[in-house]
Amino acid sequence: MLLAERISDDKGERSESIEDQDLKLRTRAVIEGDVSIVGAAVDLSVSGDVDMFVRPKLGTWLTPQGREEWDELWVTTQDRLSRDDIHFMAFVFKVIEWGKSVIVLDDPQFNEQMHTAEGRLILHAKALGPAKELERIKVRAQESHDRRRFTDRWHGGFPPFGYRPVSRYVDGKTAAFLELDEDMVSVLHEMRRQIIDGQSFLGVAKYLNAEGILTARDRARIRKGKPVKSRGTEGTQEKWSETTVKNVLTSESTQGLKKHKREIIYGMDGKPVMLADPVFTQDEWESLQAAVARRMMTKVRRVNGTNPLYGVTFCAECGAKAVQKTFTRGDITYRYYKCGAFPKEDRCREIVMRAEEVDEWVEIHFLQKFGPVRVTKKVWVPGSDNAKEIADISKRMERLRKQDEEGDWDDDQEGYRARMGHYKARKRELESQPVIKAGWHEEDQGVTFGELWPRLDREGRRKQLIDSGYKVLVGKKTFTFSPEPDSPEERQAKWDSLTPEELERIEESRKAREHNPFG
Incomplete structure (x- = not known):
């Protein structure tokens, strides 16, 4: 049996x-x-x-x-x-x-x-x-959830990354709430720092996996006395992915806001319901979202660990990113930049250029164009714009009016007027606040590109080229630059303005390239 x-x-x-x-x-x-x-x-x-x-x-x-x-x-x-x-x-x-x-x-x-x-x-x-x-x-159960929906109580499940559930004694009963987990908060601030500094979502995910940082799901399993689990395999830690990192860093849940069906919940006073203290200040949150949006807009990611100009070289024919290809003949390894369009069938097959030649001229032209220019760093200046919250409250007011017209509030007109009054007061408060446009501003770093270049490793130089908007258009055994290099007169004037120390560094860099063309 x-x-x-x-x-x-x-x-x-x-x-x-x-x-x-x-x-x-x-x-x-x-x-x-x-x-x-x-x-x-x-x-x-x-x-x-x-x-x-x-x-x-x-x-x-x-x-x-x-x-x-x-x-x-x-x-x-x-x-x-x-x-x-x-x-x-x-x-x-x-x-x-x-x-x-x-x-x-x-x-x-x-x-x-x-x-x-x-x-x-x-x-x-x-x-x-x-x-x-x-x-x-x-x-x-549904009635209980509905009653708790507009309170700061935690409804259950696994908490968002950055928080842990705690039990508190309220009104003679034990209730669940959320509070900040300082270890996870430190991780979130490190993730933000990396994104602000230009790291990719994939790069952040690799960092988290290398450090053995547990995901929110695995942390919830451990709290319940269960083993970590990845893709159905118990005992294997769940891996961070590019998507997971992006979702964590863009979710309002990290700001302590309560959500239902992926929408922020607003209370009777028209303000968002807070489950716990936010992980980031408002300025930190806004600058993070701007950096994420900038990252998603450019979509420049490094996927090949040996290509020193990935995201810098492009096909002059179709505009696709160029990829690096290598082959070895005898004791010599040759590198080329080719059209990297996807799928492979769409690639411009005649587009090919020796990589060593491109790498050398990129450095010469970049330093010629930007060497004397002072390096700046984009710094986020927070703004103040309540347009989204005003729109949300307006929608809630419209729904409330419709409910009243349909008779849902016939037995509680006092409650209807109280709620509508809260919404109107909150809307007037938000509309009275000035609108300050947030944005990125350039901050001088106290150094020129010519002085900075020798201090950077290969990856640092690649990122600097991308941040400067520098592009190489690889054609049929030829290449051009964007922005275009200066005229001979402009070039001579810039060379004449270089100090002996800058000229010496450029010469040392050239000699190093001759000994190590892959560096």
């Missing part, structure tokens, strides 16, 4: 514990004497409305292979099988088809009734009771 045990995750359901069910079933088996227990299908935190055939444990015993192991299925009560009358009756007919028996401890007539038309009618009537109770449980 097979023991079937289940307990729901619905807190409103009054049911036996798994231990009680198991004790009753095994005690009855001992009393019966001549029975053999082949196993126990123990489904923890599985609601009664989940079809038995898809339950994690019981479902495996209902497959053709699993059914070969048992003849009788034992449960303590009928609702341990199911609280859904449709699922229940479908299971009954399948058991009859299989020629199996079902023993319900508190209903000795169950198996006998299952095999007659009148008996099945009685069983269906019995199933209606648990089904109605399940509906009441769902209604109570």
